[in-house]
Amino acid sequence: MILASSAPSAGLPPVPPPPPPPAPEVPVWLTDPGRILTGVSSWLAGHAGWWPLAVLTVALVVAAGYARGRVRAHRHAVLLDGARTVEILTPPEVSAHAAEIFWGQMGGLQRPFWERLFHGQPHLGWELLATRAGTVIRLWVPGPVPPGMVERAVQAAWPGARTTTRPADAPLPGDALAIGGQLRLAQVDVLPLRADTSGDPIRSLLSAASELDDDEAAVVQLLARPVTGRRLTLARRAAARQRGQYTPSPVGRALDLITPHAGPRPAAGQVVGQTGPTPPEDSAASRAMGIKAVGPRWEATVTYAAAHLTPPDDTDEQRRAVVMLRGRAHALASAFALYSGHNYLRRLRLPHPVPLLAARRLRRGDLLAVTELAALAHLPLDTAVPGLSRAGAAAVAPPAGIPEAGPRVKPLGMSEAGRRRPVGLNVADARHHVHVVGATGSGKSTLLANMILADAEARRGLAVFDPKGDLVNDVLARLPEDAASRVVLLDPEDPAAPPCLNILDGGDPDLATDQLVGIFRRIWSDSWGPRTDDLLRATCLTLLERRTRTGITPTLKDIVGVLTATNTRRQATEGVTDPILISFWTWYEQLSDGARAAAIGPILNKLRALLLRGFARQALAAGPSTVDLREVLDHGGILLVRIPKGVIGEDASRIVGSVVLAKIWQTVLHRARLDPDQRPDATCFLDEAVRHEALQV
Secondary structure (H helix, E strand, C coil): CCCCCCCCCCCCCCCCCCCCCCCCCCCHHHHCHHHHHHHHHHHHHHCHHHHHHHHHHHHHHHHHHHHHHHHHHHHHHHHHCCCEEEEEEECCCCCCCHHHHHHHHHHHHCCCHHHHHHHCCCCEEEEEEEECCEEEEEEEECCCCCCCHHHHHHHHHCCCCEEEEEECCCCCCCCCEEEEEEEEECCCCCCCCCCCCCCCCHHHHHHHHCCCCCCEEEEEEEEEEEECCHHHHHHHHHHHHHHCECCCCHHHHHHHHHCCCCCCCCCCCCECCCCCCCCHHHHHHHHHHHHHCCCCEEEEEEEEEEEECCCCCCHHHHHHHHHHHHHHHHHHHHHHHHHCCCCCEEEEEECCHHHHHHHCCCCCCEEEEHHHHHHHCCCCCCCCCCCECECCCCCCCCCCCCCCCCCCEEEEEECCCCCCCEEEEEHHHHCCCCCCCCCCCCCHHHHHHHHHHHHHHCCCEEEEEECCCHHHHHHHHHCCHHHHHHEEEECCCCCCCCCCCCCCCCCCHHHHHHHHHHHHHHHCHHHCCHHHHHHHHHHHHHHHHHHHHHCCCCCHHHHHHHHHCHHHHHHHHCCCCCHHHHHHHHHHHHCCHHHHHHHHHHHHHHHHHHHCCHHHHHHHHCCCCCCCHHHHHHCCCEEEEECCHHHHCHHHHHHHHHHHHHHHHHHHHHHHHCCHHHCCCEEEEECCHHHCCCCCC
């Protein structure tokens, strides 16, 4: 057993205690402040001769900084003056290399050296704006960029894309509550991002933007401009340093000439400080830097933000909104992780993203190759992207034979592909019918309205049939004042009595009868039979034969009277000479009351359904026609037939439109006596043409 004791062993000297730690030294400026002040005063007094130069230097530095700031502010103000946004509708199919073509072509924005020196280099903005209603992709174009240059480049790179140019506005409202940041290259910008990702990299970004609530928005903004000159020289030196190569600067080369060296100087481009084989990862990075150094390069910044468009007033709700927006912004930034390769994007938080997004000011950005820029800013490659509006059919340039403008040309619009020019239709070609076919909302009625106004201005006769009501209202609002005397309006909502267009007040009794019977038969085909057809045809021919004898113009109301009232029928049939009509009325008089009621019931319920509507009765059965359609069609008149089915009913709208159209056809047939070159041009415009039952004419 070994025992330890703290008692000193016999014969050994005692161990001295350790010295106390030194006291901390008190700074002189605490113990003797005057000494510091005295020393500073002595130093200033000793260098008094340098004071004017120092003050002048500081003043020059401050003035230079202020002047530089003012110059940059002026340059940016010039860019904002006349700036515009170009909204892009994605075509049905997108090529994977189309964005590289676009950004390569936009390299032509680079200015010569002297213009860059005095006016700076304009930049472009690629913006993705997403809300619950959908996603919009647009370009911000500064004012100095020539109009149409960017639009043509978009259509050349993405055939079939549609562009809409508007004055520039802020991506987010100024009072929006937003959380956002910037994405910058984490390493030296000579190392490239990953641009050849599998699939579409923007898919994740659009997916993150599609999960927004009703009052939320997401914005991703990329600002880019082409670079050259000193920036590329610095990039080459940075790439050489990254490889470990010796790249002396001009100042270093001058010093090498006057300073001694212990050994031989390394040659420019020689790798220094490395022994043994190059690691594979360094070799791959060196090749990637070499590929990036080939071709044009851009400097760019990426800014993102998630915003609440109407910030809540309550503090707790605002706090919850901020938490939600942070998650949205994090999802936006995380989508860019797909581009990580030799380099990657790191996030920098922005305290106030809304004014920064609105300013669109590009200071010093990261160096990107065209392939990297195209990977960050391109149209979606997927054919189905939720919330993204797409362009329709691809636009093609009009053939050379398509007329442009002239007195014998009806203007249709402006071409969207090729050289922008008017596109028209020869008046002679329009005589052979024109069909305007398109999806709902594609602009069919707008095209018709423009054609109507062009005919009215050229004083060509026209008639417009509108079963919805909006087209006629649009035309009335845009007609010139001098055309008011030529307008004939048939409108159920007009407080004045409508003009009367009586189909039985025509020149040819057989034609009028065939048209009226055909209209009724097509509208009520399910309940139309041979006896009903026979009754209506015989009654109309009888009334029209009486008109020839007596000059009394029949109406649709007279048909009801002839079929139901004995005295009215006797007056109408007196003097009938046609043996077939005489035989018909003899048979009709021999019917019993029950058989007669059963025979005329289908006709009466249809006529009463029409004539019980005041507008239809006044427009079709008020007496002789009060409108001279020959005057309208031959001398530049404007007949506007507004028959909205929501006001007068579906059947009445179809019958009124068909009867008026049949009446026009009766008038047109009289032109057969004229030579073709003597017939004035006139046009019927039928909106919703399938609703008009007289189209067989």
